[in-house]
Amino acid sequence: MELRHLGRTGLRVSRIGLGTLTWGRDTDENGAAEQLKTFWEAGGTLVDTADVYADGAAEYLLGQLMEDLVPRRDLVIATKSGSVPDPDRRFDGSRGYLLSALDASLERLGTDHVDLWQIHAFDPHTPVEETLQAVDIAVASGRARYAGVSNFCGWQLAKAATWQLAAPGVRTRLAGTQMEYSLLQRGIEREVLPAALDLGIGVLPSSPLGRGVLTGKYRHATPADSRGASEHLAPFVAPYLDETAGRVVDAVATAADGLATTALKVALAWVRDRPGVVAPIVGARTAQQLRATLSVESLTLPDEICRALDDVSAPVHRYPDQDWSTL
Numbered sequence: 185m186e187l188r189h190l191g192r193t194g195l196r197v198s199r200i201g202l203g204t205l206t207w208g209r210d211t212d213e214n215g216a217a218e219q220l221k222t223f224w225e226a227g228g229t230l231v232d233t234a235d236v237y238a239d240g241a242a243e244y245l246l247g248q249l250m251e252d253l254v255p256r257r258d259l260v261i262a263t264k265s266g267s268v269p270d271p272d273r274r275f276d277g278s279r280g281y282l283l284s285a286l287d288a289s290l291e292r293l294g295t296d297h298v299d300l301w302q303i304h305a306f307d308p309h310t311p312v313e314e315t316l317q318a319v320d321i322a323v324a325s326g327r328a329r330y331a332g333v334s335n336f337c338g339w340q341l342a343k344a345a346t347w348q349l350a351a352p353g354v355r356t357r358l359a360g361t362q363m364e365y366s367l368l369q370r371g372i373e374r375e376v377l378p379a380a381l382d383l384g385i386g387v388l389p390s391s392p393l394g395r396g397v398l399t400g401k402y403r404h405a406t407p408a409d410s411r412g413a414s415e416h417l418a419p420f421v422a423p424y425l426d427e428t429a430g431r432v433v434d435a436v437a438t439a440a441d442g443l444a445t446t447a448l449k450v451a452l453a454w455v456r457d458r459p460g461v462v463a464p465i466v467g468a469r470t471a472q473q474l475r476a477t478l479s480v481e482s483l484t485l486p487d488e489i490c491r492a493l494d495d496v497s498a499p500v501h502r503y504p505d506q507d508w509s510t511l
Contacts, residue, residue: 185227185481188462191359192384195299195330197260199456200478201230201388203467208241210414211469216245217253218471224254226478232362232388232465234264234304235289247294256295262388263289264334264362266304277307277315286322301328302362305335312344316355319348323356332360332388338375345383360386360462366455367432367497368394368424374501381460389455392464397424398451400437435496439489449480454493457484 187196202223207216220231233242243263250256265285268276276282286301301322303315322328333344341361348355361380363372366389380387393399401410402425410421433447440447455464468474485493 185229185478187229189386190300190330190332190388190462191380191386192357193330193359193386195260195359197230197463198228199463200228200452200480201232201262201463201465202228202474203390203465204231204233204242204246205237205467206242206469207233208238208245213245213248215470217249219468219474220246220249220254222471222474223478224258226475226481228478229258230260230262230388230463230465232262234267235285235292236264236267236269236304240288240292243289243292247292251294260299261293261295262300262302262332263293263298264302264304265289266307273309275305275307277303277305277310277312277318279314279318279321282315282318283321286318286327290327297327297329299329300332300360301330302332302334302360303336306333306337306340312340313347316344316347320354320356330359331356332358332362332385334362336361336363336376338379341376341385342379342383345379345385349383358383358385360388362388362390362465364391365389365458365461365464366392366394367398367436367451367493368429370497370499373499374505377460386462387460388462389464392455392466393448393451394424394429394433395421397421397429398433398436398447400433400440400447403430403433403437432493432497435493439485439493443483443485443489445483446476448477449483450485450489450493452477452480453483453485454490456480457490 185198188199189196233246265282266275266277319331323331345358348357363376365372436447436450440450466477468477
């Protein structure tokens with residue numbers, strides 16, 4: 185699999201990443217082992233997890249598999265800290281909490297460092313410089329090799345990156361930002377993507393298949409074994425089952441028919457090759473499903489297909505994104 189640099193850093197990652205959201209909950213040890221081995225044998229390196237995935241079980245399972253199945257040195261392990269199970273305060277970006285959370289993640293993962301440590305979300309109750317001081321400490325102490333953020337909007341990303349860049353060589357520049365991005369969710373193109381491109385921060389799209397909807401599996405019904413039929417994931421899928429999304433899904437299916445390929449591969453190739461994107465993070469229910477996803481490596485969409493998909497999925501961004509004099 186082709187490798188790409190994450191932002192303006194020396195860290196190289198496979199241009200498709202493996203997500204572990206369901207590990208330790210919907211995906212058991214055997215299923216996770218098959219997925220990780222399939223990913224590794226295909227040349228994949230980037231494995232993304234978080235301390236809140238299955239309440240830590242995803243990290244623990246990944247740690248067990250690195251010990252017994254796939255060499256730690258062959259993987260780029262990314263995890264996230266900052267989410268808390270508190271309905272009144274969903275995120276904690278305080279220095280104390282973040283460093284404690286990172287230490288707990290390292291213990292579950294069975295490793296002395298992660299390759300990429302990501303702040304899971306912006307905490308409006310903590311000064312951003314305190315949050316970023318935790319990043320500097322993590323990297324300086326060797327617990328993290330590189331750092332990034334997740335779910336930061338445009339101004340939050342720019343503020344964080346600018347603070348880090350204000351002391352080059354002293355503070356740790358952000359390598360990546362993980363955001364939801366797909367043909368069904370192009371919101372980051374408004375401000376986050378331009379900021380990331382300007383600041384040299386690599387984008388790691390989550391849910392690049394529109395939470396599974398862009399595969400076309402929901403066009404006529406909800407499969408019983410799908411996330412849309414799952415009690416705890418159905419609300420996650422539901423927002424992308426409306427009429428507007430349906431038109432985009434139909435266009436993807438038409439493009440796939442014309443290219444003699446699958447809707448999954450068309451949707452994933454589109455987001456993988458967008459400007460600023462480094463590696464979409466994909467999740468799979470089975471190793472067979474993952475194998476089909478990874479076969480996208482051989483597909484590059486023709487320009488005319490990209491333009492057609494751009495048009496049918498274009499979000500409405502006017503003022504202030506366009507020159508005000510043209511409105």
